[in-house]
Amino acid sequence: MFIQRLAILGVGLIGGSLARALKRAQVCAEVIGCGRQLDNLQEALRLGVIDHYTTDIAEAVRDADVVVVAVPLGQMASVFSSIRPALAPHAIITDVGSAKASVVEEAYQHLGEHLGRFVPAHPIAGTEKSGVAASFASLFENRRVILTPLAETDPQATALVTQLWQHTGAEVVNMSVEHHDEVLAATSHLPHVLAYSLVDTLAQMEDRREIFRFAAGGFRDFTRIASSDPKMWHDICLANRSAILHVLAQFNADLAELADAIEHGDSAHILSIFSRAKMARDKFSG
CATH class of the missing domain: 3.40.50.720 (NAD(P)-binding Rossmann-like Domain)
Structure with missing residues (x-):
């Protein structure tokens, strides 16, 4: 070529x-x-x-x-x-x-x-x-x-x-076009939405100076992508809104389940979620 x-x-x-x-x-x-x-x-x-x-x-x-x-x-x-x-x-x-x-x-x-x-x-x-x-x-x-x-x-x-x-x-x-948008909504678009949302939530808290002062490597790793171009990700959210909303709804349901387990001190369920997530992440990272 x-x-x-x-x-x-x-x-x-x-x-x-x-x-x-x-x-x-x-x-x-x-x-x-x-x-x-x-x-x-x-x-x-x-x-x-x-x-x-x-x-x-x-x-x-x-x-x-x-x-x-x-x-x-x-x-x-x-x-x-x-x-x-x-x-x-x-x-x-x-x-x-x-x-x-x-x-x-x-x-x-x-x-x-x-x-x-x-x-x-x-x-x-x-x-x-x-x-x-x-x-x-x-x-x-x-x-x-x-x-x-x-x-x-x-x-x-x-x-x-x-x-x-x-x-x-x-x-x-x-x-296919449809499968691409479904996969990327889950693996790329959702993580960016969560990173932006988390940083924005923390930035609006009254003690935000203390929060960011003591933020360590975990916060930096998780929120790195919130430094991406906001206009670009604004466009992506609007362009792929249906697929993003679908996976966001699933995430919200899972997050509510975890919140309920924490509220009720369900140790086994919390550990099960975290262990399952660690296994999946370790497998992905090789």
């Missing part, structure tokens, strides 16, 4: 890390970056993440072989609508959105004749940091990237996007 011209729309942690990884793998001749923040684009150029930049989205995708849409979910519809007239007939479009149903719906609405070359994707990788300065080439190594190709998606487009991510060191798997 070789990409002559790659357009990255949204040169942040994910878009920037993808550009770095593909440059390192020497499978891309030219990377065009596009975004709204001029200072971030200039930083991307200075760091060598991109070769050129523009704030004109149509100019960015013109003559591009591959277009990666790495903008927040709330901007997907406007981006698809804006790039459609400027896309080359052969251009392959993909994205990195954390919720797929909303992205796919907007692709159906706005990509028109280019829909067959659209390959929805989601790299399961990231940090709590944002911006191109936080990007690094090895972000996707030994991580999974989920593709959710549509019935209309050209198999050759799916094959190219698969190779693209494999060149970053990632394992690529295919999944």
Whole structure:
């Protein structure tokens, strides 16, 4: 695989890390970056993440072989609508959105004749940091990237996007749109909702200064992801609200069960929950 011209729309942690990884793998001749923040684009150029930049989205995708849409979910519809007239007939479009149903719906609405070359994707990788300065080439190594190709998606487009991510060191798997959103609601979206909610609860307590003063490693580990971009996670909650609400309801029921056990001093039930959770966590962490 070789990409002559790659357009990255949204040169942040994910878009920037993808550009770095593909440059390192020497499978891309030219990377065009596009975004709204001029200072971030200039930083991307200075760091060598991109070769050129523009704030004109149509100019960015013109003559591009591959277009990666790495903008927040709330901007997907406007981006698809804006790039459609400027896309080359052969251009392959993909994205990195954390919720797929909303992205796919907007692709159906706005990509028109280019829909067959659209390959929805989601790299399961990231940090709590944002911006191109936080990007690094090895972000996707030994991580999974989920593709959710549509019935209309050209198999050759799916094959190219698969190779693209494999060149970053990632394992690529295919999944249905619906299953992706259910799985990610449980494994990614719910933990972020809980982290934000816990920190917000503690921050509103009267003795919050003492609480944060004596917070130790456990608090820091559990709440690290609450330092993620709030706007991005706001968009994810709205885009995948049905699946998130479903798993949140299950969590609330389990939390109420634990609260009841604590209230009634049910030692065996508390220990059973904690032991079961430890076994599952240990198995997951290898």
